[in-house]
Amino acid sequence: MASKTKTSIGDELEEYFAPDPEVKIELESICRLHSISPEELFYKWESYNMKMGQEQTKLDVPTVRAFKKELQEIVEREARTKSHMRSVDKRGAYATPRNAAKGGDVLGMLDGVTPLQQSASGGNKRKSNFETPSAPKSSKAHLTSSPTEGRSLPSRTDPSGQQSVTFAERQNPGQIIETLNGHLGVHEPPIAPHPEPRVKLTANTDLKKFRYRPMAMHLSEASEVLDDRIDEFQSLIQAHHGLDDSAFGNAAAQATNEIIAVGRIASDSPEGKLNAASMVLEMSRRTGAGIRVPLKLESIAHEFFPGQIVAVRGINASGEYFSGNEILDIPLLAPAASHTSTLDTLNERLGAAEEGDFSAPSKALNIIVASGPYTADDNLAFEPLHALCQKAEETCVDMLILIGPLFDVEHPLLASGDIDLPDDPSVEPDRATLADAFRLLIAKPLQALAQAVPSITIVCIPSARDLTNKHVSWPQDNLPGKKLGLPKQAKMVSNPVTISINEVVVAISAQDILYELRREEVVVGKPKESNMLARLPRHLIQQRHFFPLYPPGDRTLLPKTGTDEGVATGTPIDVSYLKLGEWLEARPDMLIQPSALPQFAKVVENVLVVNPGQMSKRKAAGTYAQLTVYPRKLSDEERSRGALVGHRLFERARVDVIRI
Numbered sequence: 192m193a194s195k196t197k198t199s200i201g202d203e204l205e206e207y208f209a210p211d212p213e214v215k216i217e218l219e220s221i222c223r224l225h226s227i228s229p230e231e232l233f234y235k236w237e238s239y240n241m242k243m244g245q246e247q248t249k250l251d252v253p254t255v256r257a258f259k260k261e262l263q264e265i266v267e268r269e270a271r272t273k274s275h276m277r278s279v280d281k282r283g284a285y286a287t288p289r290n291a292a293k294g295g296d297v298l299g300m301l302d303g304v305t306p307l308q309q310s311a312s313g314g315n316k317r318k319s320n321f322e323t324p325s326a327p328k329s330s331k332a333h334l335t336s337s338p339t340e341g342r343s344l345p346s347r348t349d350p351s352g353q354q355s356v357t358f359a360e361r362q363n364p365g366q367i368i369e370t371l372n373g374h375l376g377v378h379e380p381p382i383a384p385h386p387e388p389r390v391k392l393t394a395n396t397d398l399k400k401f402r403y404r405p406m407a408m409h410l411s412e413a414s415e416v417l418d419d420r421i422d423e424f425q426s427l428i429q430a431h432h433g434l435d436d437s438a439f440g441n442a443a444a445q446a447t448n449e450i451i452a453v454g455r456i457a458s459d460s461p462e463g464k465l466n467a468a469s470m471v472l473e474m475s476r477r478t479g480a481g482i483r484v485p486l487k488l489e490s491i492a493h494e495f496f497p498g499q500i501v502a503v504r505g506i507n508a509s510g511e512y513f514s515g516n517e518i519l520d521i522p523l524l525a526p527a528a529s530h531t532s533t534l535d536t537l538n539e540r541l542g543a544a545e546e547g548d549f550s551a552p553s554k555a556l557n558i559i560v561a562s563g564p565y566t567a568d569d570n571l572a573f574e575p576l577h578a579l580c581q582k583a584e585e586t587c588v589d590m591l592i593l594i595g596p597l598f599d600v601e602h603p604l605l606a607s608g609d610i611d612l613p614d615d616p617s618v619e620p621d622r623a624t625l626a627d628a629f630r631l632l633i634a635k636p637l638q639a640l641a642q643a644v645p646s647i648t649i650v651c652i653p654s655a656r657d658l659t660n661k662h663v664s665w666p667q668d669n670l671p672g673k674k675l676g677l678p679k680q681a682k683m684v685s686n687p688v689t690i691s692i693n694e695v696v697v698a699i700s701a702q703d704i705l706y707e708l709r710r711e712e713v714v715v716g717k718p719k720e721s722n723m724l725a726r727l728p729r730h731l732i733q734q735r736h737f738f739p740l741y742p743p744g745d746r747t748l749l750p751k752t753g754t755d756e757g758v759a760t761g762t763p764i765d766v767s768y769l770k771l772g773e774w775l776e777a778r779p780d781m782l783i784q785p786s787a788l789p790q791f792a793k794v795v796e797n798v799l800v801v802n803p804g805q806m807s808k809r810k811a812a813g814t815y816a817q818l819t820v821y822p823r824k825l826s827d828e829e830r831s832r833g834a835l836v837g838h839r840l841f842e843r844a845r846v847d848v849i850r851i
Contacts, residue, residue, distance in 0.1 A: 221259050234710070378555050392690060406664065441478055442513040464713075496713070537694055566602070567812075594654070595686070601753070653667055659671070665702055686699075695780045696777060709788060746759050781799040823843065
């Protein structure tokens, strides 16, 4: 930090924060005070942002000063803890303090959350079928105990003394915080629900392959999967660039001639973050006997992360390291396309072909996308889910996409098994199971929605954090729909999955790869894309995979949970089945990738990328995404050719990210 000039710090702050001049001065002060880099400061700000909620973390001077004060309080608290530890050690006692941190770390942004008892207040009942359950009373009954009125934790307070906001008191519900293609109109709901579904849903993924037995991985199978991926990319790159076999070689072998080496980016140490000095290239067994060779890329500007497959042109003159001078482009998958006759049939389903008005908002598809968790940490009322179902009914939504976790193992009450169920004659309190709890708390509002809008299609994607899914590893099998009491309109799919909504090809994964990529990515030189939220999805598109990072990041570095341990579930990958996460045939029209990063909607490599955000944060209500997808209008030239035509979804879809 001492070697960096004030100018370089300011430039990095501009890249990560783009602050106002006054805010920039405060941020520079924090960097100097705590001897941290702007990148590390950005990570701490993201943690503070997730903790406080989007409404209260606008990047202005008062908020940055509050952020600075909290950092200082954490440092002082850790200093007091260390002082106490030293005094205890002198007396010969070796008890571990409760919140001891490693070294001088200031990353525990979500620590120090202390319970504060809060009295529950009742409210008038709503007339809607999706009435949010009343605030549950606190008790110590477990799942097998007699149900009372629900279950609630005391409200929590952060170190600055601010309490979490109840769902009923949330700020700006329904506010649109980001819009893509705002020139397109919002869907106009019909007077009454459509008599028939307007969505034709097709699974482009072989769901049966996800029914493998987890936790039965063989090392030989895993190594073959990793090797095959390198060899497959070498064949793709060779065909794309028109290269001979002689152009490729072993990066670990000493030679005087220039070669192209295809391999996997890795770190020379199993611990610590990847950087330019620790980067190695791992070869496949076929091309380089699986050897790892140090990689020097002094003259190259590129972005790297562990597990990334790259093709490097360079030379290994000394036999000690491979010096690269060029990174070859990896060909992208061809965009999804359909026959003109297929598009005409689908447009008839929407009623656009009859009237010929493709720009009418009433002819557009109305799709809502939401991602869990679906309830706050201090209760199991699932208020955001009820509000979302109410919104779906009011707008006569065509499709509702619910991405896990639905029943979150990281929820404090669910993790402890301290669950109170509403009264239901079909459930015996002493024999209640997690499936019963899911059916009463989650399936019930979805059943009411399906009755109110019979033409709706509901798609449920599980998460590795879902308690009701016995398949715990990623790639992950679908939820057991019948056992959970979900309506017939609900379709259970795998995680990840590629589906077709009419002609639109949609790729969905519940695993937060963007957050992990953000932590593991290293940028050498000037990045080709300065916007991080656009750069991270491009890695997925270029690598043709839902989770190209390998190995997964340390779960202790992920956002902390509200459980006693506070450690996230992470990504339990079954390497033998990583191929189930590949994009095989075509580039999707849309990628839905929920993440703890700020919600966004962007067009990357002609792919519409949507992060709807989380429906519920630990302390505040979250967001969801609403899509208005207009029919694909064919030109006379496209009709005359009669061949396949691209879908061009990024031009005819409006995306609104909305506060629940």
